[in-house]
Amino acid sequence: MSIPLLQVSGLKKHYPMRSGLLRAGGGTVRAVDGVDFAVARGETLGLVGESGCGKSTVGRLLAKLLAPTSGTICLDGQPIDRLGSRATRDFRRRVQMVFQDPYSSLNPRLTAARIVAEPLLNYGRIPRAELHERLQALFMKVGLRADQMQRYPHEFSGGQRQRVGIARALALSPSLIVCDEPVSALDVSVQAQVINLMMDLQAELGLSYLFIAHDLAVVEHISHRIAVMYLGKIVELADKHRLIGAPQHPYTQALLSAAPVADAAIRRQRIVLSGDVPSPAQPPAGCRFHTRCPHALPRCRSEEPRLRDVAPGHAVACHLAPSTDAAVDPAPA
Numbered sequence: 001m002s003i004p005l006l007q008v009s010g011l012k013k014h015y016p017m018r019s020g021l022l023r024a025g026g027g028t029v030r031a032v033d034g035v036d037f038a039v040a041r042g043e044t045l046g047l048v049g050e051s052g053c054g055k056s057t058v059g060r061l062l063a064k065l066l067a068p069t070s071g072t073i074c075l076d077g078q079p080i081d082r083l084g085s086r087a088t089r090d091f092r093r094r095v096q097m098v099f100q101d102p103y104s105s106l107n108p109r110l111t112a113a114r115i116v117a118e119p120l121l122n123y124g125r126i127p128r129a130e131l132h133e134r135l136q137a138l139f140m141k142v143g144l145r146a147d148q149m150q151r152y153p154h155e156f157s158g159g160q161r162q163r164v165g166i167a168r169a170l171a172l173s174p175s176l177i178v179c180d181e182p183v184s185a186l187d188v189s190v191q192a193q194v195i196n197l198m199m200d201l202q203a204e205l206g207l208s209y210l211f212i213a214h215d216l217a218v219v220e221h222i223s224h225r226i227a228v229m230y231l232g233k234i235v236e237l238a239d240k241h242r243l244i245g246a247p248q249h250p251y252t253q254a255l256l257s258a259a260p261v262a263d264a265a266i267r268r269q270r271i272v273l274s275g276d277v278p279s280p281a282q283p284p285a286g287c288r289f290h291t292r293c294p295h296a297l298p299r300c301r302s303e304e305p306r307l308r309d310v311a312p313g314h315a316v317a318c319h320l321a322p323s324t325d326a327a328v329d330p331a332p333a
């Protein structure tokens with residue numbers, strides 16, 4: 001089997017809590033608590049879950065904006081925590097990020113041309129004489145005009161600003177783009193345009209995306225496979241058609257029942273979850289979802305379900321999910 005572009009194993013990010021001014025001993029926030037998945041070349045893996053489930057922290061760990069507490073992240077089979085300075089620099093070129101709020105992620109004092117040019121100049125990737133032509137090409141690739149290059153971020157609409165953010169991410173010809181809620185701040189019609197642009201770019205450039213969002217409809221549209229996170233863990237991971245058509249985890253079923261569906265034939269009965277998401281500082285024992293699960297059994301309060309295959313490429317962490325003898329392989333099919 002070929003090595004996936006990205007392989008994540010046992011990834012954890014815990015934050016110590018302070019009980020008083022500069023004093024430790026206040027417990028631990030388990031923002032990400034042991035996740036495993038892989039992203040293939042040219043694939044989009046959607047990562048979905050409620051706010052606070054740890055999905056954005058996963059994105060920041062992958063982009064090396066945060067250091068993990070434990071676990072490994074491999075790009076092309078190379079663990080990224082063991083890279084030398086030169087290889088780390090190459091990793092930062094190959095893994096780019098697109099953020100939720102393009103207004104706060106773009107420097108308001110720089111023109112769009114300067115914003116997109118910065119990574120190219122920092123990496124010395126292009127002679128100055130060729131810079132203008134390269135910038136023009138990047139602007140056209142994301143659907144902006146060359147005459148918009150000298151505008152400042154506040155002179156663009158929200159969708160155009162996100163296009164500038166995408167052009168900046170593309171500048172260094174990355175392999176993987178971590179997209180953290182890239183369209184949630186945009187109007188629905190603009191969301192569709194930006195998603196379609198990202199899909200076109202993927203087809204043209206062979207990019208891989210980790211697409212993080214809370215909106216299942218958006219994730220479904222762009223993803224090949226989808227991972228569902230709850231309280232720091234992946235509870236279900238499958239091909240998008242299987243996950244949407246035959247969800248096995250009660251949390252995925254509840255998320256899907258709340259998602260708007262145009263086709264009345266596949267509209268689901270709404271499952272309303274009681275209670276709030278527990279604090280990641282005090283996750284429940286056993287299955288983390290048992291405090292809200294409509295199907296919880298006595299064993300769910302003490303025995304943590306492991307993520308296991310229920311069908312090829314479909315993994316679920318629930319005691320009620322059907323059994324197979326297969327071990328979990330988080331790699332894409």
Ligand code: SF4
Nearest residue numbers: 287290293300318319
């Ligand atoms: Fe619900 Fe138990 Fe399954 Fe957890 S393991 S999702 S509590 S049935």
